[in-house]
Amino acid sequence: MLFDGNRRFNSYVGHFKSAYGTRLQKIVVDAGFTCPNRDGTKGTGGCTYCNNDAFHPSYSTPDKTILNQLDEGIEFHRKRYRNAGQYLAYFQSYSNTYGTAERLGRVYAEALSHPSVAGIVIGTRPDCINDEILDLISGISRTKIAIIEYGIESVHDKTLLRINRGHDIEAARQAILKTDKMGVETGAHFILGLPGESRKEMLEYAYFINSTPLKSVKFHQLQIVKGTKMEKEFALCPNDFIQWSLPDYIDFFIDLLEMLRPDILIERFAGEVPPRFVNSTPWGKVRNPELVRMLEKRLEERDTFQSRLYNG
Numbered sequence: 001m002l003f004d005g006n007r008r009f010n011s012y013v014g015h016f017k018s019a020y021g022t023r024l025q026k027i028v029v030d031a032g033f034t035c036p037n038r039d040g041t042k043g044t045g046g047c048t049y050c051n052n053d054a055f056h057p058s059y060s061t062p063d064k065t066i067l068n069q070l071d072e073g074i075e076f077h078r079k080r081y082r083n084a085g086q087y088l089a090y091f092q093s094y095s096n097t098y099g100t101a102e103r104l105g106r107v108y109a110e111a112l113s114h115p116s117v118a119g120i121v122i123g124t125r126p127d128c129i130n131d132e133i134l135d136l137i138s139g140i141s142r143t144k145i146a147i148i149e150y151g152i153e154s155v156h157d158k159t160l161l162r163i164n165r166g167h168d169i170e171a172a173r174q175a176i177l178k179t180d181k182m183g184v185e186t187g188a189h190f191i192l193g194l195p196g197e198s199r200k201e202m203l204e205y206a207y208f209i210n211s212t213p214l215k216s217v218k219f220h221q222l223q224i225v226k227g228t229k230m231e232k233e234f235a236l237c238p239n240d241f242i243q244w245s246l247p248d249y250i251d252f253f254i255d256l257l258e259m260l261r262p263d264i265l266i267e268r269f270a271g272e273v274p275p276r277f278v279n280s281t282p283w284g285k286v287r288n289p290e291l292v293r294m295l296e297k298r299l300e301e302r303d304t305f306q307s308r309l310y311n312g
Contacts, residue, residue: 008305012267022085027073032062042166048229086118097124119145126175149187155208180213193222206259220271262307
């Protein structure tokens with residue numbers, strides 16, 4: 001089975017190019033939000049793996065206006081992705097629905113006022129959503145692209161507790177169902193290799209994803225970032241962690257991909273943390289385009305594709 005662009009998986013980038021006639025490039029913006037498991041509402045210290053600086057571009061800082069961040073981000077990405085026709089403002093840092101609907105409305109409106117911005121992508125937690133906020137984002141989606149991306153990370157409650165997420169998997173399910181009911185496109189983020197999880201348990205992510213109306217998914221391999229609680233945990237209990245070689249990770253991801261519904265869009269299957277934030281880079285300096293080429297080559301070698309083992 002082949003998808004858009006003769007690929008063996010349903011590419012998020014390919015979908016948007018087909019739907020809108022051009023590449024839509026995300027531009028990260030930081031609106032200065034925080035999280036309920038940092039400010040004491042749910043907990044303190046944040047998730048054990050989290051250091052926002054590790055995936056935070058230099059142009060995106062909350063001391064700048066949203067429009068300034070977008071201008072600088074567009075200039076940065078024009079050099080890297082010259083075929084991008086329009087842009088999506090990506091509210092990535094922390095929980096970007098964690099505020100009043102009034103404040104959120106102002107922030108989103110500022111981003112959407114930029115002439116090169118076709119829509120917004122809102123990264124948040126499943127426990128930072130309510131009917132008023134969903135109604136706001138649903139209204140935006142009637143005229144602009146509006147996507148909510150939930151950080152779920154694992155489908156196993158034992159893991160969510162261990163990494164200090166502050167919510168359970170049922171909260172994630174209910175958030176996805178409510179968001180879809182409001183007509184808002186919904187994505188999710190997962191981490192592969194969290195402590196204590198076996199390969200079998202990680203493959204079970206597919207059952208959760210397939211049982212929900214998720215439109216897109218993003219996967220990252222776990223990377224142990226300096227200065228996090230997980231760095232200390234890894235030093236004490238290294239046997240609790242799967243330490244992937246790149247070929248092993250690609251083969252595992254293909255096993256997972258074969259189980260996913262064919263309509264699920266795959267945005268990412270691996271992540272990049274700048275080398276200065278980690279103690280080792282076992283895969284070397286491999287950028288995402290090269291990782292995608294390696295994935296496609298291995299899919300061809302195995303003569304397989306997304307949803308090959310999906311039976312509905």
